[in-house]
Amino acid sequence: MAMPQTDSTIATIDSGKQDIAVSVRNVTKNYGPVEALKDLSLDFPRGQLTSLLGPSGCGKTTLLKIIAGLLDPTAGDIEVDGKAVDGPGPDRAFVFQDFALLPWASVIRNVSFGLELRGMAKSEREDIASKYIKDVGLAGFEKSYPHELSGGMRQRVGLARALSVDADVLLMDEPFSAVDEQTRRKFQEDLLALVANENKTFIFVTHSIEEAVYVSDQIAILLPRPSRVSDIIRPTGLREKDSHSIRRDPEYLDIVDEIWDSLRSYVE
Amino acid sequence: MAHRSLLLKFLSAFLVFGAWEIAGRIPVSYAFPTFVESMGALARMAFDGTLLQAYTETLKPLAIGIAISAVTGIAIGLWIGLSNWFDWLFSPIFIVMQAAPLAALIPLLVMMYGIGLTSKVFVVCIMAMPVIVLNTAGAVRNTPSSLTEMGRSFQASSLEVILKIVIPAASPVIFSGLRLGVSAGFIGAILSELKITPTGVGDIITYSRSIADYASMYAAIFSIIVLAVLFLNLLEKIEHFLFEGNTRGYASD
Amino acid sequence: MKVFGVRLPGMSSLLIWGLLWEIIGRTEVSFFLPPLSAVITTLFEIIGSAAFQKALYETAYAFSAGVFFAVAIGIPTGILMGKNRLLDELLLPWVNIFLSAPLTALVPVLMVLFGFGMKSIIITTTLFAIWIIILNARAGVMQINRSLLEMAHSFGASPWAAFSKVYFWAALPEILGGVRIGVIRAVKGVIIGQLLISIVGFGALFELYANNFLMEHFWAVLLVLFALAFTISEFLAYLERRVSYYAAKR
Ligand SMILES: Nc1ncnc2c1ncn2[C@@H]1O[C@H](COP(=O)(O)OP(=O)(O)OP(=O)(O)O)[C@@H](O)[C@H]1O
Numbered sequence: 001m002a003m004p005q006t007d008s009t010i011a012t013i014d015s016g017k018q019d020i021a022v023s024v025r026n027v028t029k030n031y032g033p034v035e036a037l038k039d040l041s042l043d044f045p046r047g048q049l050t051s052l053l054g055p056s057g058c059g060k061t062t063l064l065k066i067i068a069g070l071l072d073p074t075a076g077d078i079e080v081d082g083k084a085v086d087g088p089g090p091d092r093a094f095v096f097q098d099f100a101l102l103p104w105a106s107v108i109r110n111v112s113f114g115l116e117l118r119g120m121a122k123s124e125r126e127d128i129a130s131k132y133i134k135d136v137g138l139a140g141f142e143k144s145y146p147h148e149l150s151g152g153m154r155q156r157v158g159l160a161r162a163l164s165v166d167a168d169v170l171l172m173d174e175p176f177s178a179v180d181e182q183t184r185r186k187f188q189e190d191l192l193a194l195v196a197n198e199n200k201t202f203i204f205v206t207h208s209i210e211e212a213v214y215v216s217d218q219i220a221i222l223l224p225r226p227s228r229v230s231d232i233i234r235p236t237g238l239r240e241k242d243s244h245s246i247r248r249d250p251e252y253l254d255i256v257d258e259i260w261d262s263l264r265s266y267v268e
Numbered sequence: 269m270a271h272r273s274l275l276l277k278f279l280s281a282f283l284v285f286g287a288w289e290i291a292g293r294i295p296v297s298y299a300f301p302t303f304v305e306s307m308g309a310l311a312r313m314a315f316d317g318t319l320l321q322a323y324t325e326t327l328k329p330l331a332i333g334i335a336i337s338a339v340t341g342i343a344i345g346l347w348i349g350l351s352n353w354f355d356w357l358f359s360p361i362f363i364v365m366q367a368a369p370l371a372a373l374i375p376l377l378v379m380m381y382g383i384g385l386t387s388k389v390f391v392v393c394i395m396a397m398p399v400i401v402l403n404t405a406g407a408v409r410n411t412p413s414s415l416t417e418m419g420r421s422f423q424a425s426s427l428e429v430i431l432k433i434v435i436p437a438a439s440p441v442i443f444s445g446l447r448l449g450v451s452a453g454f455i456g457a458i459l460s461e462l463k464i465t466p467t468g469v470g471d472i473i474t475y476s477r478s479i480a481d482y483a484s485m486y487a488a489i490f491s492i493i494v495l496a497v498l499f500l501n502l503l504e505k506i507e508h509f510l511f512e513g514n515t516r517g518y519a520s521d
Numbered sequence: 522m523k524v525f526g527v528r529l530p531g532m533s534s535l536l537i538w539g540l541l542w543e544i545i546g547r548t549e550v551s552f553f554l555p556p557l558s559a560v561i562t563t564l565f566e567i568i569g570s571a572a573f574q575k576a577l578y579e580t581a582y583a584f585s586a587g588v589f590f591a592v593a594i595g596i597p598t599g600i601l602m603g604k605n606r607l608l609d610e611l612l613l614p615w616v617n618i619f620l621s622a623p624l625t626a627l628v629p630v631l632m633v634l635f636g637f638g639m640k641s642i643i644i645t646t647t648l649f650a651i652w653i654i655i656l657n658a659r660a661g662v663m664q665i666n667r668s669l670l671e672m673a674h675s676f677g678a679s680p681w682a683a684f685s686k687v688y689f690w691a692a693l694p695e696i697l698g699g700v701r702i703g704v705i706r707a708v709k710g711v712i713i714g715q716l717l718i719s720i721v722g723f724g725a726l727f728e729l730y731a732n733n734f735l736m737e738h739f740w741a742v743l744l745v746l747f748a749l750a751f752t753i754s755e756f757l758a759y760l761e762r763r764v765s766y767y768a769a770k771r
């Protein structure tokens with residue numbers, strides 16, 4: 001099945017010369033008898049978007065929560081900017097799959113909640129929050145409550161909240177899975193713009209091969225439990241292209257095919 | 269559509285009160301006054317101040333009991349919901365209390381605290397407390413874990429997680445626990461007035477029965493039921509108003 | 522709750538409370554709280570006594586009769602309300618009123634209308650239980666899948682067959698949920714009735730023991746009563762869980 005040109009597109013770049021923002025070293029995680037992750041190592045280059053792609057239940061959320069400091073690994077270390085992680089920190093912000101918005105708080109309070117927890121004064125944090133609410137395209141909805149928003153708008157609130165704390169690393173757990181296909185495509189384009197404009201490191205969990213290839217600088221393919229990284233794929237030529245034509249690009253289609261070929265055996 | 273439902277409510281009330289009137293006219297029993305007689309007695313008692321006086325008396329143990337149950341019940345419930353070990357220790361007591369006919373404790377309370385206000389407050393408390401505690405604990409336990417994780421990921425302290433996430437998330441269910449507690453408290457307050465010593469509305473009921481003034485007796489009972497139902501409806505309205513869009517129902521009774 | 526990695530069973534803390542009761546009872550801080558062991562000894566003495574068995578019998582009788590009427594009247598009423606909009610709109614306000622009304626206030630009326638006996642207690646019990654049973658049966662019928670009803674009609678089911686073969690079973694999980702809560706309320710109702718009309722059942726027994734300051738007897742009866750109530754409620758919760766599996770699959 002493998003097309004001749006795919007080999008050339010998947011370049012294994014020497015990660016030694018790259019600036020690594022987050023590095024996961026030999027992480028193992030057991031839930032009682034269940035081995036979720038086993039001896040997993042992975043580096044996340046600064047300023048880039050890395051996708052974690054793999055079948056359901058393979059431990060993507062687990063890995064993300066360990067990086068966030070919400071879970072402790074059974075063994076192994078996480079380093080962010082060369083410092084070992086023990087617990088949540090201001091250098092990382094999480095975007096939740098189910099949004100995790102406070103239903104009793106308005107959009108602006110939700111967006112500024114991270115800053116509120118850091119003890120920032122109300123007027124100051126609301127200024128910052130307003131800016132990000134505008135950035136994600138929700139201007140005018142500051143006083144609305146989550147139940148008055150659509151799924152896509154709620155996810156934007158979650159994104160604005162994560163952006164407003166100005167963390168270096170954004171951890172996104174299937175952030176677009178609860179929105180419809182049109183919104184999802186729009187979000188993917190916005191995400192590309194975000195990666196290009198903000199000098200942040202994105203770690204992005206997804207189920208969708210197409211999504212991963214479309215938005216990523218680097219794709220880590222995880223295998224089912226106990227999970228390890230089976231492959232790292234870098235779609236090198238796609239970033240230069242205009243976001244509208246990526247999906248028609250032969251390189252894009254080849255990588256999608258190739259990933260599907262390597263994952264197919266685990267689905268069957 | 270709203271018209272039809274209102275019309276049917278009136279029709280329904282008319283049918284029931286009409287049936288009451290007719291049954292009183294026959295009469296089905298010497299102790300069954302007509303609706304009009306009962307309402308007449310109600311108006312008389314309302315205007316000569318008897319009712320007002322009676323209700324200040326009746327609502328005293330109710331208000332004190334509900335206040336005590338609310339404060340201690342919510343505190344205990346929060347604690348149970350937050351600590352596994354407290355849960356293990358205290359939950360069974362309230363689960364048994366919830367299922368048990370606690371009214372049976374009344375004779376004991378009378379022996380211990382006499383026939384005064386203390387006993388009556390106690391009766392209200394034992395009736396109202398279990399549902400408040402269990403609702404609070406259940407609500408706290410059911411705080412969506414993604415919300416608490418969200419708090420932690422933004423470095424909230426445990427206290428901040430409790431104050432800014434757990435309690436607000438639990439408050440709709442805590443409030444409906446309070447409403448159920450008030451409902452049970454009414455049962456307790458009236459029970460104690462009928463069983464321990466006749467005071468307030470219980471006194472009107474007992475006294476008018478003893479002199480066979482059934483119209484007044486029915487009127488007093490009618491008034492307390494209306495009062496309780498109106499008050500509980502008001503609480504429900506407040507609940508809808510406060511927690512609109514924030515409802516996560518937990519069944520409990 | 523885990524201690525040193527061992528899971529403690531759910532209600533095991535009651536043993537600790539029992540122990541605490543025993544200790545407090547032994548220290549004789551309060552005349553009103555005899556040690557648990559003394560209460561249990563007394564329990565075995567009175568459990569065979571004629572007075573206790575009579576009270577138990579009378580209570581069980583009033584309770585079963587009350588629950589029987591609540592179920593026999595409540596479930597059909599609820600199902601009819603769920604099916605007939607006019608009936609529903611006429612009755613629902615009253616069901617809701619009586620669901621939250623302090624029904625204790627009605628006991629004096631029952632006493633003057635039906636006498637100071639069993640009849641009044643049975644009616645009290647029914648009144649405590651019936652409203653939630655109606656409401657749940659109604660909710661159960663209202664959530665029945667439309668296509669299920671159309672299926673019954675398309676196969677030409679008679680009204681009775683549609684009722685007994687479709688409506689009832691489709692609404693069963695909700696109906697049982699209502700019966701469980703109704704029964705718990707009935708336990709409270711039967712005791713409240715007996716306390717206010719205190720010449721029968723445990724009401725009379727409580728009066729007797731309280732007036733003679735027989736604390737051990739009093740607690741023994743309370744213990745039996747609470748244990749029975751708790752067992753009934755747990756048993757019904759267990760039954761409900763057994764049925765709910767198919768509720769999830771509807
Ligand atoms: N709290 C837990 N207790 C026990 N096992 C767990 C727990 N959380 C996750 N697991 C197990 O660990 C494995 C990995 O879970 P994880 O949620 O990380 O998967 P995932 O890759 O995010 O799946 P999905 O794509 O469905 O979200 C799963 O097989 C799951 O059974």
Ligand SMILES: [Mg+2]
Pocket residue numbers: 060061062173
């Ligand atoms: Mg996941």
